[in-house]
Amino acid sequence: MRAEVLTIGDELLRGEIVDSNKSFLSDRLLRIDVETRFHSSVRDDPADMTDAFRRAATRADVVLVSGGLGPTRDDLTIAVLAETFDRKLELHEPSLRTIEAFFERFGRKMAETNAKQAWFPEGAEVLPNPVGTAPGCLLEAEGTLFFCMPGVPRELFRMMDEEVVPRIAARVRPVGGTVVRSTILKTFGIGESTLEEELSDLAREEGLSLGFRTTFPDNYLRPVARGATEAEAEARLATLCAALQERLGSLVYGVGAEVTLEAVVIAALTAAGRSVATAESCTGGMIGARLTSVPGSSAAYVGGVVAYANQAKIDHLGVDPGLLETHGAVSEPVALAMARGARERFGTDFGVSTTGISGPDGGSAEKPVGLVWVGFAHEGGSAAQDFVFPFDRERHRALTTQVALDWIRRHLAGEPRVAARYLEARPAGVGGPPGSDAGGKT
Amino acid sequence: MRAEVLTIGDELLRGEIVDSNKSFLSDRLLRIDVETRFHSSVRDDPADMTDAFRRAATRADVVLVSGGLGPTRDDLTIAVLAETFDRKLELHEPSLRTIEAFFERFGRKMAETNAKQAWFPEGAEVLPNPVGTAPGCLLEAEGTLFFCMPGVPRELFRMMDEEVVPRIAARVRPVGGTVVRSTILKTFGIGESTLEEELSDLAREEGLSLGFRTTFPDNYLRPVARGATEAEAEARLATLCAALQERLGSLVYGVGAEVTLEAVVIAALTAAGRSVATAESCTGGMIGARLTSVPGSSAAYVGGVVAYANQAKIDHLGVDPGLLETHGAVSEPVALAMARGARERFGTDFGVSTTGISGPDGGSAEKPVGLVWVGFAHEGGSAAQDFVFPFDRERHRALTTQVALDWIRRHLAGEPRVAARYLEARPAGVGGPPGSDAGGKT
Numbered sequence: 001m002r003a004e005v006l007t008i009g010d011e012l013l014r015g016e017i018v019d020s021n022k023s024f025l026s027d028r029l030l031r032i033d034v035e036t037r038f039h040s041s042v043r044d045d046p047a048d049m050t051d052a053f054r055r056a057a058t059r060a061d062v063v064l065v066s067g068g069l070g071p072t073r074d075d076l077t078i079a080v081l082a083e084t085f086d087r088k089l090e091l092h093e094p095s096l097r098t099i100e101a102f103f104e105r106f107g108r109k110m111a112e113t114n115a116k117q118a119w120f121p122e123g124a125e126v127l128p129n130p131v132g133t134a135p136g137c138l139l140e141a142e143g144t145l146f147f148c149m150p151g152v153p154r155e156l157f158r159m160m161d162e163e164v165v166p167r168i169a170a171r172v173r174p175v176g177g178t179v180v181r182s183t184i185l186k187t188f189g190i191g192e193s194t195l196e197e198e199l200s201d202l203a204r205e206e207g208l209s210l211g212f213r214t215t216f217p218d219n220y221l222r223p224v225a226r227g228a229t230e231a232e233a234e235a236r237l238a239t240l241c242a243a244l245q246e247r248l249g250s251l252v253y254g255v256g257a258e259v260t261l262e263a264v265v266i267a268a269l270t271a272a273g274r275s276v277a278t279a280e281s282c283t284g285g286m287i288g289a290r291l292t293s294v295p296g297s298s299a300a301y302v303g304g305v306v307a308y309a310n311q312a313k314i315d316h317l318g319v320d321p322g323l324l325e326t327h328g329a330v331s332e333p334v335a336l337a338m339a340r341g342a343r344e345r346f347g348t349d350f351g352v353s354t355t356g357i358s359g360p361d362g363g364s365a366e367k368p369v370g371l372v373w374v375g376f377a378h379e380g381g382s383a384a385q386d387f388v389f390p391f392d393r394e395r396h397r398a399l400t401t402q403v404a405l406d407w408i409r410r411h412l413a414g415e416p417r418v419a420a421r422y423l424e425a426r427p428a429g430v431g432g433p434p435g436s437d438a439g440g441k442t
Numbered sequence: 443m444r445a446e447v448l449t450i451g452d453e454l455l456r457g458e459i460v461d462s463n464k465s466f467l468s469d470r471l472l473r474i475d476v477e478t479r480f481h482s483s484v485r486d487d488p489a490d491m492t493d494a495f496r497r498a499a500t501r502a503d504v505v506l507v508s509g510g511l512g513p514t515r516d517d518l519t520i521a522v523l524a525e526t527f528d529r530k531l532e533l534h535e536p537s538l539r540t541i542e543a544f545f546e547r548f549g550r551k552m553a554e555t556n557a558k559q560a561w562f563p564e565g566a567e568v569l570p571n572p573v574g575t576a577p578g579c580l581l582e583a584e585g586t587l588f589f590c591m592p593g594v595p596r597e598l599f600r601m602m603d604e605e606v607v608p609r610i611a612a613r614v615r616p617v618g619g620t621v622v623r624s625t626i627l628k629t630f631g632i633g634e635s636t637l638e639e640e641l642s643d644l645a646r647e648e649g650l651s652l653g654f655r656t657t658f659p660d661n662y663l664r665p666v667a668r669g670a671t672e673a674e675a676e677a678r679l680a681t682l683c684a685a686l687q688e689r690l691g692s693l694v695y696g697v698g699a700e701v702t703l704e705a706v707v708i709a710a711l712t713a714a715g716r717s718v719a720t721a722e723s724c725t726g727g728m729i730g731a732r733l734t735s736v737p738g739s740s741a742a743y744v745g746g747v748v749a750y751a752n753q754a755k756i757d758h759l760g761v762d763p764g765l766l767e768t769h770g771a772v773s774e775p776v777a778l779a780m781a782r783g784a785r786e787r788f789g790t791d792f793g794v795s796t797t798g799i800s801g802p803d804g805g806s807a808e809k810p811v812g813l814v815w816v817g818f819a820h821e822g823g824s825a826a827q828d829f830v831f832p833f834d835r836e837r838h839r840a841l842t843t844q845v846a847l848d849w850i851r852r853h854l855a856g857e858p859r860v861a862a863r864y865l866e867a868r869p870a871g872v873g874g875p876p877g878s879d880a881g882g883k884t
Contacts, residue, residue, distance in 0.1 A: 011655050013478045015468030016626075016664070016699065018460060022483075026457030036455045037490065041464075041481035048479060072638050072654055106832060111635045152656070154834075213458050222458065278727070278748065284734025285720070285727025288748040292726025295802055295835060303754035305747055306720065306730040312745035312788060316758065346754060360737055393737060 001172055003029050004038040004060035006052055008067040008077055009151060012041045021066045021156055028160055032169045033180045034062065044074040046083075053084045057144045062168055064160075067151030069134035071113040077148055078137070082121035085141035089119045092126050095135045102133050127163040131155050138167065145171075178207070181233040182224040185244055186254045188261065188406055189419025192219050202243050208236065210244075217399040218261075250415040253406065261405050262290040262297075268412045269300035276408055277346030278304030279317050279338035279353040281329065282372060286401040287352065302346050307338065317341030330355050330367055335384040339375035350411070351377040352404045353384075358396040372400050376407050376417065385418055443614055445471050446480040446502035448494055450509040450519055451593060454483045463508045463598055470602055474611045475622045476504065486516040488525075495526045499586045504610055506602075509593030511576035513555040519590055520579070524563035527583035531561045534568050537577045544575050569605040573597050580609065587613075620649070623675040624666040627686055628701060629693045630848055631861025634661050644685050650678065652686075659841040660703075692857040695848065703847050704732040704739075710854045711742035718850060719788035720746030721759050721780035721795040723771065724814060728843040729794065744788050749780065759783030772797050772809055777826040781817035792853070793819040794846045795826075800838040814842050818849050818859065827860055 005025045012019050019041065026036040038060065042048040049068075056063040068077030082089050096118035103110040120126055120137045127136035127147070132155040139146045147164045149156045187195065192214050203210035203223065211222035223240045227233030245252050254264050269276060278287045284306055291301045305316045310329055313319040319337040327333050335353050343351030356372025363369035368388060375384040385407075389399050407417050447467045454461050461483065468478040480502065484490040491510075498505040510519030524531050538560035545552040562568055562579045569578035569589070574597040581588045589606045591598050629637065634656050645652035645665065653664035665682045669675030687694050696706050711718060720729045726748055733743045747758045752771055755761040760783040765775045777795050785793030798814025805811035810830060817826040827849075831841050849859050 007481075010653055011664075012465070013468055013481065014472055014624075014664075015465040015470070015478070016655065017657075018462045018465045019481075020460045023454070023457040023460045026455055028457070030456055036457070037485065039449075039455065039461075039481070039483035043479065071635050074653065111639065113635055113638070211453075211456075211458050280727070280730070282734075283731070284739075284743075285722070285730025285746070285748065288722070288727025288750070289725070289731050289839075292724070292748075292750055293836065293839070297726075298750055301726075302751035303748040303758070304727070305758070306727065306734075306745040308730070308734060308740055309744035315787070316745070316747070345757070394735065397735070 001034050001061045001168075002059065003034050003036045003062045003064065004040065004056045005036055005064045005066070006056055007039075007041045007151065008044060008049060008052075008065065009041075010043045010074065012067075013043045021151065021153060024153070024157060025064045025066065025160060028165055029064075029168070031180065031182065032165060032172055033178065034168060034172060044068060044076055046076060046080050049076065049080040050084045053081055053146070056146075057085075057142045060144060062145045063147070064164070065146055065148045066156055069117065069136065069148060069150045071111065071117055071133070073113075075116075078120060081139060081141075081146060081148065085121070085139070087121035087123060087139070087141075090122050092118050092120050092135070095120075095126055098128070098135070099133050127159055129155055129159055130162075131158055136163065138164075178226045178228065179230050179233040180224060180226050181230070181237045182222055183237065183241065183255060184257045185221040185223065185241065185248075185252050186218055186259060186261075187221065187248060187251045188218050188253055188402055190219060190248070190251050195219055195221065199244060199247060202247065203240060208240055210240075216395060217402045250410060250413060251419055253409060260290075260294075261402060261409070263294045265405050265408050266291060266294040266297045266300050268409055270296070272412055274350065274412070275300050275302055275348040276350040276352060277302055277342040277348040278404075279313075279342035279351060279375075280304065280306050281308055281313070281338070281354055282356040282358045283354045283397050283401050283404070284308060286397055287354070287404050290401060290405060302348055304342055304346065313338060317345065328367065330357055330371055330373060332373055332384045332386065335373035335375035336377070336382050337375075339377035339384070340382050343377040349379060350408060351375075351382075352408060353377075354400050354404055356396070356400055358393045358400075360393060370396060372396070374400065374404050374407060376404075376411065378411060383417060443476050443503045443610075444501065445476050445478045445504045445506065446482065446498045447478055447506045447508070448498055449481075449483045449593065450486060450491060450494075450507065451483075452485050452516065454509075455485045463593065463595060466595070466599060467506045467508065467602060470607055471504075471506075471610070472622075472624075474607060474614055476610060476614060477622075486510060486518055488518060488522050491518065491522040492526045495523055495588070498588075499527075499584045502586060504587045505589070506606070507588060507590045508598055511559065511578065511590060511592045513553065513559055513575070517558075520562060523581060523583075523588060523590065527563070527581070529563035529565060529581070529583075532564050534560050534562050534577070537562075537568055540570070540577070541575050569601055571597055571601055572604075573600055578605065580606075620668040620670065621672050621675040622666060622668050623672070623679040624664055625679065625683065625697055626699045627663040627665065627683065627690075627694050628660055628696045628703075629663060629690060630660050630695055630703065630844055632661060632690070632693050637661055637663065641686065641689060644689065645682060650682055652682075658837060659844045692852060692855060693861055695851060702732075702736075703844060703851070705736045707847050707850050708733060708736040708739045708742050710851055712738070714854055716792065716854070717742050717744055717790040718792040718794060719744055719784040719790040720846075721755075721784035721793060721817075722746065722748050723750055723755070723780070723796055724798040724800045725796045725839050725843050725846070726750060728839055729796070729846050732843060732847060744790055746784055746788065755780060755783075758787075760787065770809065772799055772813055772815060774815055774826045774828065777815035777817035778819070778824050779817075781819035781826070782824050785819040791821060792850060793817075793824075794850060795819075796842050796846055798838070798842055800835045800842075802835060812838060814838070816842065816845050816849065818846075818853065820853060825859060 042052045068075045124137040124139040134150045136149045207226040209224045213220045225236035307313040318341040323333045338353035339351040353375035359369035370388045484494045510517045566579040566581040576592045578591045649668040651666045655662045667678035749755040761779040780795035781793040795817035801811035812830045
């Protein structure tokens with residue numbers, strides 16, 4: 001079965017947005033052993049859309065179309081698809097009622113243009129959209145299956161998983177072929193090429209493979225296993241995953257595409273009955289924002305201080321003004337005092353702090369842009385670790401946040417406070433050697 | 443001039459990576475008035491690549507090819523391009539020496555396979571790659587210009603800007619034709635379909651158009667104007683933008699693809715010499731994180747408290763425990779007390795607060811999931827406004843953050859504290875009517 005993913009929208013061709021729908025859709029197809037042969041995008045232009053539909057019909061068995069289902073004038077997917085394959089448009093009454101109900105639920109009247117979203121090509125099967133107003137549809141034309149889905153990622157993701165994948169899988173399976181199973185291992189603290197070198201011997205067997213992908217600041221591993229049956233593919237995948245986890249140890253923080261480091265941290269804190277407070281300078285609230293993105297995080301996270309200005313560090317975390325004067329805000333003593341202050345003032349088991357120079361300005365010869373101190377306080381003492389992350393402001397802050405979250409996870413797991421490999425990026429002469437928390441400054 | 447962007451690589455079709463090269467390349471083309479008509483991707487498969495090259499030659503004047511220039515066996519772009527258009531491969535001696543020098547610089551010996559990167563189709567112009575081993579090339583075939591570039595983003599970006607754009611621009615300009623200018627107007631507080639209805643009369647003239655795009659929680663407008671000269675296109679765009687801004691007023695918070703609400707807020711605060719502190723419950727640090735993402739934000743933002751637990755609201759913002767007991771954390775008096783507490787305790791001109799039920803759990807009949815109070819304190823008093831945002835946790839928090847940031851902007855501009863239209867989403871019976879800050883609770 002050959003698949004094509006076709007996304008539609010002027011904004012794509014103008015380069016206004018990065019099209020992440022294509023990779024999502026191809027990934028989902030791969031999980032049911034359907035190979036994507038072509039990715040295409042065209043503007044909201046009827047002639048180009050018609051060409052794209054015609055060509056897709058000649059070269060693909062299944063075409064996933066995303067975008068152009070909205071209520072506005074430039075949303076043309078359904079109308080052009082119908083015309084391309086000589087189908088009339090028919091009103092789908094249940095969809096019209098669903099769209100009306102959707103607006104009613106929010107106390108609004110449906111705009112006239114929204115009614116357009118209830119018209120489909122004759123012979124099409126309508127696919128429900130539980131999280132938006134645009135239903136999708138499946139049209140079979142010239143032997144090819146066209147699945148039309150919304151372009152809004154969260155609507156697309158759900159429709160793909162709940163409506164489209166089962167319909168494709170039902171047609172793939174009877175034909176036979178191997179079953180594919182894969183997952184994602186999320187790692188933090190090791191580089192992609194190091195990963196590839198260290199793991200290259202583990203997926204050499206026929207039917208096993210290992211993909212690598214950097215999603216800053218993490219690196220993801222994708223083990224893939226094939227088998228004659230689902231059970232066989234799953235067993236081979238489990239064996240491969242176990243070997244990878246044994247090799248990588250605590251560098252793997254989670255398994256599965258959906259897992260996040262913040263969710264792992266909240267779960268570990270909750271399981272241990274421990275709590276944490278944050279003291280953020282350069283990250284400005286990012287650690288708190290990540291932790292509170294997890295439903296139920298109030299069991300383990302009580303809050304913290306965003307201490308961006310020095311006076312806020314003094315007033316709200318009890319940092320001694322003398323430390324700031326002597327060592328500067330970006331220093332080990334201040335990171336330690338911030339972490340301790342958060343822990344004491346919020347009455348938590350742990351306190352975590354960040355203070356750094358995320359750039360683009362503010363560096364000096366002694367303290368370059370990119371320097372950051374992360375602090376951690378617990379019942380047995382406190383420690384701080386410095387890094388120089390040579391990245392732009394956004395990535396500097398994201399990486400610092402990840403280090404802070406990972407420190408909580410590592411502390412709870414009894415691991416060294418940082419993975420030695422993050423330190424590969426650190427120029428010689430800045431900061432001390434990596435060490436375990438036991439060896440930290442108390 | 444019609445352009446196509448063609449990216450090559452198995453990893454794209456397997457959905458392992460999100461292809462951000464396409465949006466980069468199309469954006470760069472747009473800046474020199476070249477419209478991208480097609481995006482395509484194919485696997486590292488000679489037959490599919492040949493088809494893609496042939497088709498591109500029939501429908502595009504310029505084709506930007508990215509990927510497949512590396513040293514490995516599956517890097518086939520140059521060889522297949524040459525074969526498709528019946529060209530021999532020729533060794534380009536200067537490139538071979540550059541590649542050898544590149545390896546020497548890092549103290550490594552050039553691998554045999556890297557020599558492959560110095561072979562190009564006869565008649566091609568070689569494009570240097572100052573940051574990698576794979577040079578690019580320009581081949582003109584069947585009247586179409588094929589620019590081959592590496593897939594590694596930083597190598598691609600540089601080659602595009604330094605080698606490719608000037609060559610295309612040189613060919614575009616002398617030919618004449620219309621010049622296109624466009625920009626983006628970012629709006630918050632009005633729905634996409636309402637926008638389209640209200641603005642549909644403004645871009646009816648030949649050569650003007652208006653696009654709409656939702657980037658939650660904002661809606662973006664893209665006015666486009668054509669003219670015979672740059673001056674004419676720019677003047678027409680300016681006229682259209684002025685008409686849009688007049689119609690929309692304070693719903694437009696910024697102009698240009700790069701502008702962010704947080705940058706607008708920091709700039710407005712800095713210009714006015716005012717400062718703000720945050721008191722975040724349900725947003726957990728997101729407002730602080732957004733504000734501190736702006737370089738130079740320390741001029742206007744001093745910090746705040748993430749008061750996720752009730753005790754944190756009492757201890758660190760001075761919220762009266764009686765208020766929490768009587769009204770609950772998600773209430774007008776608590777939102778007001780949090781905003782005032784932040785302002786007073788951090789010694790700032792303004793304080794902004796959030797307290798809400800972002801879900802998925804925690805709601806009740808009286809206080810449903812989605813309810814949120816946003817508070818704002820200033821020298822003249824304080825006010826709070828409630829909303830019910832019927833979205834998932836992530837979007838609830840993002841929208842609440844946006845409302846809080848927008849309130850600062852609106853206050854500084856002397857505008858009503860919220861755009862009346864956000865309230866379209868609020869079910870009847872929850873909260874009071876929208877009003878200006880002057881009428882707020884003090």
